[in-house]
Amino acid sequence: MKPIYSSAEEAVKEIxxxxxxxxxxxxxxxxxxxxxxxxxxxxxxxxxxxxNNCGVDDWGLGLLLNNKQIKKMIGSYVGENKEFERQVLAxxxxxxxxxxxxxxxxxxxxxxxxxxxxxxxxxxTPIADGKEIRVFDGKEYxxxxxxxxxxxxxxxxxxxxxxxxxxxxxxxxxxxxxxxxGKITIAEVEEIVETGDLDPAIVHxxxxxxxxxxxxxxxxxxxxxxxxx
Numbered sequence: 050m051k052p053i054y055s056s057a058e059e060a061v062k063e064i065x066x067x068x069x070x071x072x073x074x075x076x077x078x079x080x081x082x083x084x085x086x087x088x089x090x091x092x093x094x095x096x097x098x099x100x101n102n103c104g105v106d107d108w109g110l111g112l113l114l115n116n117k118q119i120k121k122m123i124g125s126y127v128g129e130n131k132e133f134e135r136q137v138l139a140x141x142x143x144x145x146x147x148x149x150x151x152x153x154x155x156x157x158x159x160x161x162x163x164x165x166x167x168x169x170x171x172x173x174t175p176i177a178d179g180k181e182i183r184v185f186d187g188k189e190y191x192x193x194x195x196x197x198x199x200x201x202x203x204x205x206x207x208x209x210x211x212x213x214x215x216x217x218x219x220x221x222x223x224x225x226x227x228x229x230x231g232k233i234t235i236a237e238v239e240e241i242v243e244t245g246d247l248d249p250a251i252v253h254x255x256x257x258x259x260x261x262x263x264x265x266x267x268x269x270x271x272x273x274x275x276x277x278x
Contacts, residue, residue, distance in 0.1 A: 051210065053210070058090065060087065064200055068093065069099070069197075070096055070198055071100065071196075071198040071227040073204050073227050074100065074222060078220055078222060080104065081202045081204040082237070082265075082268060083263065084202045092116075096113065096118055097120060105128075114132055114136065115132055121144070123144075123147065123196070124144075147176070148170040148176065153226060154166060157230075160229025165194045166193060166195070167190035167192055172189045172191050199233065200235065204236070204237050205236050206220065207241075207242065210242075212258075214254035214256075216253050236261070238265075239266065
């Protein structure tokens with residue numbers, strides 16, 4: 050049985066200044082909303098955050114950004130976050146932008162215990178500067194090192210008390226691979242059921258990757274709402 054935290058504050062109590070965090074989500078889909086809010090309240094700083102993007106100005110990781118709690122951001126794009134753009138251009142935050150597929154593979158490799166891999170993505174661009182280049186079958190590839198983190202904060206739809214997880218549709222995004230790549234993985238879930246209630250055939254993340262659970266309701270904000278006229 051895995052610890053089930055009574056609050057988001059209890060769930061993040063071990064996260065200290067200077068920690069490296071992986072945070073699941075794509076835009077605002079599948080983000081661990083309550084765990085992020087708890088980090089804002091805790092006030093931890095000098096964080097290195099690995100995530101696809103940095104939320105929006107007033108929600109998700111954007112809240113940590115506004116508080117200047119993030120020292121370094123490793124992600125794929127700046128997205129809709131104007132404050133992120135401002136901090137990047139002003140040199141107030143260290144940023145490592147990585148092609149999205151490469152970022153996903155760096156995380157997956159980290160969880161699989163693979164230290165590095167070769168990819169053609171980024172060859173001939175600043176992304177490859179200072180990195181080893183090798184030729185395979187006449188094509189150049191750049192060596193990318195894998196990623197791991199002190200903590201992985203992820204979001205799932207359902208868990209059993211043993212820590213097996215099921216995600217809801219596209220809210221899977223980066224969450225399953227980050228669950229495997231965090232030394233300590235904390236899953237924020239909408240529902241916790243008894244062990245044995247989940248069909249093993251539909252479990253996305255096995256319990257071995259999960260160290261703690263938080264049951265919480267999420268607002269599920271929409272990053273950009275489009276309606277038909």
